[in-house]
Amino acid sequence: MTATRQQIVEAADDLFYRQGFEHTSFADIAGVVNISRGNFYHHFKTKDDILDAVIKTRLGRTQQMLVDWEEEGATPKDRIKSYIKILLTNWTMIKDYGCPVGTLCTELAKLNHASRDEASKVFTLFRVWLRNQFSLLGHTGDADALAMQVLSWSQGVATLGNAFNDRKYAKQEVDNMCDWLDSLPVSTT
Amino acid sequence: MTATRQQIVEAADDLFYRQGFEHTSFADIAGVVNISRGNFYHHFKTKDDILDAVIKTRLGRTQQMLVDWEEEGATPKDRIKSYIKILLTNWTMIKDYGCPVGTLCTELAKLNHASRDEASKVFTLFRVWLRNQFSLLGHTGDADALAMQVLSWSQGVATLGNAFNDRKYAKQEVDNMCDWLDSLPVSTT
DNA sequence: GTCTATACCTGGATAGAC
DNA sequence: GTCTATCCAGGTATAGAC
Numbered sequence: 001m002t003a004t005r006q007q008i009v010e011a012a013d014d015l016f017y018r019q020g021f022e023h024t025s026f027a028d029i030a031g032v033v034n035i036s037r038g039n040f041y042h043h044f045k046t047k048d049d050i051l052d053a054v055i056k057t058r059l060g061r062t063q064q065m066l067v068d069w070e071e072e073g074a075t076p077k078d079r080i081k082s083y084i085k086i087l088l089t090n091w092t093m094i095k096d097y098g099c100p101v102g103t104l105c106t107e108l109a110k111l112n113h114a115s116r117d118e119a120s121k122v123f124t125l126f127r128v129w130l131r132n133q134f135s136l137l138g139h140t141g142d143a144d145a146l147a148m149q150v151l152s153w154s155q156g157v158a159t160l161g162n163a164f165n166d167r168k169y170a171k172q173e174v175d176n177m178c179d180w181l182d183s184l185p186v187s188t189t
Numbered sequence: 190m191t192a193t194r195q196q197i198v199e200a201a202d203d204l205f206y207r208q209g210f211e212h213t214s215f216a217d218i219a220g221v222v223n224i225s226r227g228n229f230y231h232h233f234k235t236k237d238d239i240l241d242a243v244i245k246t247r248l249g250r251t252q253q254m255l256v257d258w259e260e261e262g263a264t265p266k267d268r269i270k271s272y273i274k275i276l277l278t279n280w281t282m283i284k285d286y287g288c289p290v291g292t293l294c295t296e297l298a299k300l301n302h303a304s305r306d307e308a309s310k311v312f313t314l315f316r317v318w319l320r321n322q323f324s325l326l327g328h329t330g331d332a333d334a335l336a337m338q339v340l341s342w343s344q345g346v347a348t349l350g351n352a353f354n355d356r357k358y359a360k361q362e363v364d365n366m367c368d369w370l371d372s373l374p375v376s377t378t
Numbered sequence: 379g380t381c382t383a384t385a386c387c388t389g390g391a392t393a394g395a396c
Numbered sequence: 397g398t399c400t401a402t403c404c405a406g407g408t409a410t411a412g413a414c
Contacts, residue, residue: 191397193398224399
């Protein structure tokens with residue numbers, strides 16, 4: 001992986017999030033990286049190839065973040081709260097551009113894009129990780145359902161917080177989610 | 190409003206939902222309505238004007254749907270369930286294209302489009318209507334918070350149900366929402 | 379590995395005949 | 397009110413010099 005190639009992926013990663021995949025042109029990316037448009041094709045055959053590279057880095061970055069949370073959080077509930085709180089940590093971006101995972105998935109769904117399933121794997125990373133945390137809390141039977149509940153709750157807050165540009169609401173919902181989590185029964189077998 | 194103009198709006202409404210606003214071209218709409226591209230400009234000055242007309246019809250249609258639910262549902266809880274159940278009623282569309290309201294809002298947010306706020310008014314219609322239903326249940330203080338909770342919950346289920354193409358999950362969450370609603374305290378003063 | 383030049387297409391939008 | 401013809405900007409992608 002050359003430095004230029006990496007710069008392209010980083011710029012595309014950011015622009016695909018803020019502007020959307022289709023709305024982002026080679027000229028946009030070239031403007032950030034300071035290369036000519038023709039130079040892209042030495043590194044990537046098509047725009048779709050750039051998208052695949054972006055999704056790959058997002059998968060890797062997410063995986064690393066989950067590992068970090070695993071090390072930082074003393075208890076499973078602490079770790080799950082690390083996830084919940086990204087709504088506020090990344091609020092300045094979310095209020096303008098929504099959730100990076102959800103918005104890419106819905107865009108690719110409408111485009112009926114070949115990488116649609118690949119993009120949803122970021123959700124799967126969170127889902128499996130959350131499921132593990134709930135399993136550690138003793139929720140062996142409903143761990144996956146709880147994981148999906150946390151995922152969808154935060155996703156909904158991201159979408160509506162974005163639509164209404166309402167940080168207070170987002171803050172309130174984060175508190176509600178944490179309270180809900182704290183009140184969950186824990187079996188320490 | 191001429192018949193042609195109405196046909197354009199109807200076709201655009203459908204295509205903006207299924208393909209996204211920006212991805213839909215005049216040629217796409219013209220193909221459905223069977224008119225020439227040049228003919229658009231007799232009815233609309235710009236593509237943005239078509240979007241505004243589409244949003245207007247969606248606002249009107251939503252308003253009408255809420256009136257219908259008001260008449261059909263015997264109790265506020267029944268009416269709120271009418272809202273919750275559209276996730277399953279429209280599932281065949283949602284699994285492929287997501288929630289029409291949420292996906293348009295996030296797309297326009299990324300485009301930083303002038304009609305962004307106008308699009309989010311569809312959410313507001315649901316919000317105010319749900320708030321009224323919860324008020325009727327005696328939840329005077331937290332009616333709006335409850336309305337937002339129902340909105341975000343369903344929105345999250347739409348996004349994740351779409352990403353994973355999982356109807357069983359959507360069905361399960363609809364049941365959960367209905368159970369949650371049934372267990373809500375009601376004060377009949 | 380990076381550039382310029384360019385091909386080729388599709389997008390929204392306009393002009394003017396009918 | 398609808399059409400054809402056309403403009404022009406911008407998109408992806410290619411060719412080939414350096």
